Amino acid sequence: MSLAKFPPRCRQMALGLPVGRSVCRPQLGGARPWAPLSHFRAPVQVSRGLLRTPNAPLSRSRGATPLGPARSHRMQKVSVLLFLAWVCLLFYAGIALFTSGFLLTRLELTNHSSCQEPPGPGSLPWGHRGQPGACWMAAQFSRVVLVLIDALRFDFAQPQRSHGSGEPPASLPFLGKLGSLQRILETEPHRARLYRAQVDPPTTTMQRLKALTTGSLPTFVDAGSNFASHAIVEDNLIKQLNSAGRRIVFMGDDTWKALFPGAFSQAFFFPSFNTRDLHTVDNGILEHLYPTMDSGEWDVLIAHFLGVDHCGHRHGPHHPEMAKKLSQMDQVIQGLVERLENDTLLVVAGDHGMTVSGDHGGDSELEVSAALFLYSPTALFPSTPPEEPEVIPQISLVPTLALLLGLPIPFGNIGEVIAELFSGGKDSQPLSSALAQASALHINAQQVSRFLHTYSAATQDFHVEELRRLQNLFSKASADYQWLLKNPQGAEETLKAVTAELQQFLRGARAVCIEFWARFSLVRMAGGAALLAAACFLCMLASQWATSPAFPFYSLLLMPVAWGVTGAVVCAGLLATTGLKLDAVVLAAVAAVGSLLPFLWKAWAGWGPRRPLTSLLPIPRPILLLLLIRLAAFFSDSFVVAEAKATPFLLGSLILLLVVQLHWEGQMLPPKLLTIPRLGSSAPTGLPRHSGTYALRLGVGLLLCTRLAGLFHRCPEETPACHSSPWLNPLASMVGGRAKNLWYGACVGALVALLAAVRLWLRHYGNLKSPEPPVLFVRWGLPLMALGTAAYWALASGAEEAPPRLRALVAGASAVLPRAVVGLAAAGLVLLLWRPVTVLVKAGASAPRTRTVLTPFSGPPTSQADLDYVVPQIYRHMQEEFRGRLERTRSEGPLTVAAYQLGSVYSAAMVTALTLLAFPLLLLHTERISLVFLLLFLQSFLLLHLLAAGIPVPRPGPFTVPWQAVSAWALMATQTFYSTGHQPVFPAIHWHAAFVGFPEGHGSSTWLPALLVGANTFASHLLFAVGCPLLLLWPFLCESQGPKRRQHPPGHEAEAKVRPEEEEEEEPLMEMRLREAPHHFNAALLQLGLKYLFVLGVQILACVLAASILRRHLMVWKVFAPKFIFEALGFIVSSVGLLLGIALVMRVDGAVSSWFRQLVLSQQR
């Protein structure tokens, strides 16, 4: 029996090298189940040259580079990274330039209305001028109680007409719970009104508070600043109340503290950010509400309840908890109504609504319809309420409240007063009440006209013609009104006409503002798009060029930077001398253009007429078509909305295309199937490397994974027929205990499977046996992390059921556990960066030899026990024998050095890093997303194998990563973004991620929650970008499988009598091939980075073009702008991740180099 029948690893054992714990058995007859073990190892006999002649020159040894070139290669690495960073900066400059021109900005005027100064010429009604309490109109109420119930959707307050139809009402938990409103509306119709308040998006609390006090429209840019609310600089109701000397008492949401610092005479703030806490704010308010009210030391009482909103965020509106919360609010209103005095107005308002899932921020119908309820103990309304509550803009409340309280209307208000409140009660004459309404409207119109005038003088936002039209409308209405005042008798028609004209003007003004506060700067938009396009072009050009040996790293790097800095300085100087404002964005753009132009010029000069222009477009045609389809999809709002389904479809198409292409090229077909021997002559690919169905199986597996991941799908709001997957909700929201436990088991199972898969992979390539610290971490730290994650999930999903005694413990643990996991991951990454070379070094003579005693055994083995006994015996015998033979053949045997797992040293580091990254990211998601993460790893594994199957084993020469690989990778990143429950719209952001590890909120810090939420949102971008170098490395890894199988088909036992040295000659070098040509390695990394940046950059370019071409589209703020923002942020995250990934590979490469050097030095000694 020959030694070669053992798997090679066992042969190494035979050489006297103990190999881990795994058992080596001789290969008895054909393919055993453990035959694949033969690929477990990729030893590189580093010092083969050294072995025989220990004093051989260093440079001859494979892999160990001489010191001089090593330094130059290190420089080259640095320049590759810098080059990529420069390209990223170009993209960033383009994105910034476009953003500055595209995203809405509204000028905030700091003018204030004052009591003494009327908004326009003409006498004020009733001759009141500047008297406190009756500035522009006489006050009707001296006090007001404003109850803000966060996210009080209109239908929460809508009266239920159960007596009309006989069916039982309130089948939904939120319907008909505010019974006191209904009762008041029915019993006191002249004192109360319910309105459906139409809210302007964005429907986030801070924006709504701004609108509810200033009467203006918050703009798009404000939407993101919900974390850091800042004091309002515009004129607002609170400011006016303060200057009128009213005492304001506030209790509730502490957002008000940031918006109106120091504005309240008495305030009880409660933390608003912890959306898991339903009761703290509300109970705190209730503690102070009635005592304050009874004390009478207030003029304005504001109570901002958060329970309904938090209940929506936590459980959604359909949860029984919502019914409880609304009933509590009902009691509050009831209590207030009972305590109300005659001079007090009660306002109950919701600041916005909520979606079916309880979120808000967007502009769906459910989010923008809020309830508004007014109640006065005295009769206020001339008529009974209409059957269906009237729809009014929410900001109408601002001028109405101002005039009712006898205050000036805030300067920037564009709301329209609710005219029926100024009719003077039910007893007044119809004519005088109509006149009073017209005068209120007129003051309102004067104020809006003044604002428009001031605003258009400050900026050029509005179209001149629109303004003129409005101005004409206002002049006519105003003239009619003045005429009316002079001839008050018998002018009912004129009165009606004047009211209609004033209302028309106010509505027109509001419409103009809504339309034109999207102030686009077309120059900047075009400049940004052009810069992005140029950067994309550069990526493609340079990715072509990078593999050619004459790629001038230094000059290409230094020259653009020098030019860019020069351009920026010149531009800054010009701007400074001309006295214009210095704009960082413009400076960056000028620098980018300045650095881009010389590069393109040089490229043009270098390109010359020698090569045809067609080679500029190196992307294969089907891939190009697929990319074009993907880009075209950005221009249709339907496709952007449906991207969650379209991306897996495109990915599936690409996968099947790859499989079909493999078949078409004949790489899958065993030659015996080919009846016509034509293939061999035409196709240079040689023999197929895999069995016929290998690629097909990979493809089907990929499709299956993609489809399964697609089950975790969150619906965009635009498709009401679609139902979001319930699996995206946290386990804590599940009601059934058994199902919850099963799901929990599945999630933990996914964790364990992920862990096991990574460990299996590492073991497959042998890296798990290295004694290096990162591997130790993988062995022990990763299970610990998984344990921590599982424990955290258990706590988070069952926190409600914990007994009260343990509450504190649970709260503490749910803060500590995630931090511990993140800490472990960080420690693992540091270890990995410190010692990234995970190899097992064995010096041949180091192990002391122990002679084994052989016990005799005769006859054929009959049972398993016999086999178990006999096989090690045979093995040991052979080991001994071979050792003897070795020593005979090699006199310098003791110097043998075998390094294991060098063949997968880069990928092992990458995979370890990715796993370490994945765990904290996983923790930020809800529990069941762990299944998606498992699928993600599986999917990328299969895809890498499929891609590697199509690439022939690279011989020394330029290494390239094909375009289809990069495109598929980017597509998969997008697909995972969706299958982890994200959508590129703001309401779909997973805010709960900010509380992972911080159950009590963050206090005043804003960057940490932003980081957590960002990491949750762009987890897939980050993972795929960091893992991008695997695309380059994987074909080398797969090299170990291909040729071997061909060399040793089972059954060729006779051939197996190969001498060990020849065996080693055929040993696959795997990733060490990359080290054979370090220049090509660096160039390949550069090319990979550029290609990935190109694919991503083209996406952002398409987004930019779509947003700018369709900037007047109905859906621009709903679909295209959020898509652009998410895509831009995703690009930034991806590019940073890409740089990190490439830097990690380079770090490993550097460590391998120094490792080789050390090895060689130690051998010399």
Add this chain to the structure above:
Amino acid sequence: MHKLSVTQGSTMKNTDIRRLFYAHLLCVLSVILSTFVPSFFLESFSILETHLTWLGICSVSVTAVNLVLYLVVKPNVSSKRSSSSHKVARFLKCCIYFLMSCFSFHVIFVLYGAPLIELVLETFLFAVILSTFTTVPCLCLLGPNLKAWLRVFSRNGVSSIWENSLQITTIASFIGAWLGAFPIPLDWGRPWQVWPISCTLGATFGYVAGLVLSPLWIYRNRKQLTYKNN
């Protein structure tokens, strides 16, 4: 002498192309007839509203025409044994292959994003019609012989103009069905955007386009096309 054989070959090829063209014309006719004829017999028949009926009729008629063409034209005279039992076995095998292809298409559609539980019948009929356009011609021309199929659908694997046209029509049907999926997400609200109508229509258009184009393409490239086995 040499020249003579070349001209013989080319005339052979020309007649073959003509036969191919007529055969394809028949197939196109069968598709067209299946859309118009049933309205004479069935109340309120239209492609969009009674789509499933049309799918069934179209599938049956195209299969029938393909079978008739196979029996009449006999593009490959390769049956060595022609015992009746062998024929029956072959026919049964063909049926099994057809069913297998229907099921695997169904699975692939679901993997591509078709609903798993709802609209099963619709999805399956789409699989049937696509099998009719692709698997049935393969079965007629190549028989239940997977190796031959794999050969035809690989580079330089075709050995006659019949196989060449088979390649073209099959690929065209697939591409048509693939393109048919694109209008589905659009918000135009047209009745043909409903799953799977746009895909079945796409597959049908692709098939018809393949039928029309393949003889023309072969005719244009007849000089370049050489089949060693012919």
